[in-house]
Amino acid sequence: MKIFEVLNFHRELLIRLHDSGVRLEDVRYIDLYADYSRMLADGEKVSYAVLMLADKYAVSERKIYSLVKHFNKDCMPHAV
Template sequence: MKVIEILKLNRELLNICRAVGIRMDDVRYIELYNDYNRLLAEGEKTSYIVAALAEKYGVCERTVYDLIRRFKADCNLLAEE
């Protein structure tokens, strides 16, 4: 299958994602966000969670904070930025 074929199959969804400000690279961090929610539900402090996830996923703490902010955001708010 060619790249253009995949793009054509998913054109509508990809256009919606782009329009509301979703970054395609963020798909890599879905598990990070799932881990964040699990640790938060277990009562861990946010600063500890961020440090642990930054180390586990090999990103800086600022990136983890940014991902959490983006993933929590309402899609309509992202489109306005």
């Protein structure tokens, strides 16, 4: 299957996701955010969770703070 065919087949979903503020690269960080949420629920401090996850996922601490902020935003789809 060609990239065009995949995009064309999933066009409506991709447009809705984009309009809601979802970025295609966000899918790469689902596990990271799930781990972050679990660590906070377990009582870990934010700075400790960020430090541990930066090491585990080989990303910067700043990237994690940015992802957390992004993932916590409400989806606000544009009117169609």
